[in-house]
Amino acid sequence: MQRIWLRVCTVLTALGTAVALAPAAPAAAGVDKSYETIPGHEDTDLSAYVITPDTDGPHPLLVFPAPWGMHGSIYVGAAQRLAEESGYQVVSYTARGFWDSDGGIEVAGPEDIADAQAVIDWALDNTDADPSAIGMGGISYGAGISLLTAANDDRVGAVGAMSGWSDLEESLYPNETINVQAAEALLLAGDLLGDYGETLDHVASEYRQGNIQPALDMAPERSAVTHLDELNANQPAVMIAHPWNDGIFPPRQITEFYSELELPKRLMLTPGDHATPEAFGAAGLPNTVWEDLGRWFDHHLTGADNGIDAEDPVHIQENSKNGAWSSHPDWESVTETTETHYLSEPRRSLRQWQATGGMEPEPDTGWDYRIRAGLGTTAHSGTLLVSGALLQFLDLPTGVSLPLVNRYRAGVWTGPEYPDGATVSGTPRAQITVTPTAAEQSLYFYLFSTNRHGTGALVSHQPYTLRDVTPDEPTTVDVDLQPVVRDIPAGHHLTLIVDTGDPRYTDESEFGERVEFGSPEEEPAHLNVPLG
Incomplete structure (x- = not known):
């Protein structure tokens, strides 16, 4: 069974690699696109796509860290739409340790948060980005880094976290049981597509020897639930979208985390597995989650009066292909x-x-x-x-x-x-x-x-x-x-x-x-x- 699973992981990783390596769509009228090297934390070079509206600024800024194992190009379709339709300055970058970004994979550690802040600094210094309107978002790894950055940097005014995590230990070690398929998939992607940093190298080595404790030791610092007080103090507007059947980051930790947030917030739960509800939207195709995310950023970063703040914040799609949608004032109201x-x-x-x-x-x-x-x-x-x-x-x-x-x-x-x-x-x-x-x-x-x-x-x-x-x-x-x-x-x-x-x-x-x-x-x- 383990060999079969590793083969499945290899195929899925290869598919993700193909998406990441696909050439970016040509820039449309009204948008300038460039491929940049941005100095991250301690001058670690990060590769990034920079999408700039061909209009007078300042422009609200969106920063998208790539998912685990993926290249920053994965968001270019969505980024182009956001730049064209709403005038955002967008920077989509590859996290340290993956692809052509330098450094080692640090599993959303302090270095990754410092990288995200450095990308914001670079955008403010090198583009016509508005320092008073900064948002972050992403899928999976990008979601986790975005939430953690918003807890550490009060410049981030809005966050869109899709298929992310709030509690890394609960995700990978539920009720003291190792989620082995998730662990193997993440490690395999790191092996094939990046370079381990010091922390991940130690965790992986101990895990292979049957010792899970180093992974548990690193998890709290890298979990947004640990930083609830900071998030609630900074008051970013947080939209969370998550699939019911996420096998890497199951939804229970997300619903519990959402209920503890005391800030402008929105929750969307939809059918699908890890990242599958948002993948097509990242490519710029029509997608309910990304459409709502665009409205969320528009309202909280540009002041658009689009009515999203008047809606019930919890939006639920029944867990089937054509499941009906319902809305609720909070997560607890889902249960009658x-x-x-x-x-x-x-x-x-x-x-x-x-x-x-x-x-x-x-x-x-x-x-x-x-x-x-x-x-x-x-x-x-x-x-x-x-x-x-x-x-x-x-x-x-x-x-x-x-x-x-x-x-x-x-x-x-x-x-x-x-x-x-x-x-x-x-x-x-x-x-x-x-x-x-x-x-x-x-x-x-x-x-x-x-x-x-x-x-x-x-x-x-x-x-x-x-x-x-x-x-x-x-x-x-x-x-x-x-x-x-x-x-x-x-x-x-x-x-x-x-x-x-x-x-x-x-x-x-x-x-x-x-x-x-x-x-x-x-x-x-x-x-x-x-x-x-």
Whole structure:
């Protein structure tokens, strides 16, 4: 599986490289375009495309750091439209360590923030940019650098963060489980397309030896959530756009971060995987996220009275190819009500030839159900960059067939039918007591929408790894699954599956171990389902 995944990463990286190396579109009338070398922090040379309107200035300034592994040319299409249509001075640059920018990759460290500030300084000194109207934005790595720069530099008045992160540890080490597909993809891109800096070189070396601690040590400084006070003090206007199925930076850390921002803000959540909702817009093609981002910059940097400040700030697209849009005053309003389903003992019956539990309106306690650990089942969370894109473009979700889920290796609980359908809207939460036979074991929680035949589609998931627990002693596990807005078709059920293996993550469970699920009277096992 690891070799297959590395091949997938190589193909995806090659595709990204092709985009980055594609020749820039010729400058249109009214726009001047140049390729510059900008001195970054400590005179590290950074390559940049500079797009200048052929009109009298001063011009509001936009600075776009490139995504991880990508060249600054990736934004030229969007930058040209912003320069032509709204008169922005745009600088799109390649982050240090990648392509023809000097230095080493520092994972949005202090050097990268200082680089972004140096690019702003250069633009103010060498173009007719307006020092009172400065914005930053980008996809993925560019989003993270933009948020961190806005926390450190009060000149940045507006930010557009797309497919970014707020908490690096939560992204790559959710519930103490390594997101191995994401880690391997990022390291592979760094290997192929750049040069490691000192920090990344140390982190990668230790990670290869099984030591995750150096990565955890570097994460807080590089996470916008650590700098909330500075962001709220500087008061940039922050627009965040994020895909529901982002496999590198899952959305839970984004919704939590958004709720803690105390500044002008906007949140857009759409179907897709990492960077897939915004990729075409970066090339200058029509795109809902980039259109809203343009309006956001226009209002907060140029004072345009375009009505964006009068709209509900949270815009949600249901997680399917043609999902409906809805708007809300805040993230919490996405959930209208919450159902609590109590998990009952998995048993065989005439209708269920494999042991299956139910979801009941009242607590069902005193039972236990043991499974074998160390191997997963046919339930899984999909493949990074692929599964979310298949749902976004082809409406093909990650699926499951309950008759094929091995009950010796998973606990399965099926809820009541929704005769008229329903919409899961918010963050599902599960609680269950587990008794492992080892000090470290991994669990994977999946919420599926299934029909009466047991065929279904993944709604949400989350890993959870028990670490340094006492073997054969019960411990209660509370898990927030990833937030989602997903329609449940009429006649479908919600099904919770918990097993011990998933190819997206590392697995601390070993073959031959066991884990027991239970529902003690003092803490009944249950699932909270948010509905909209």
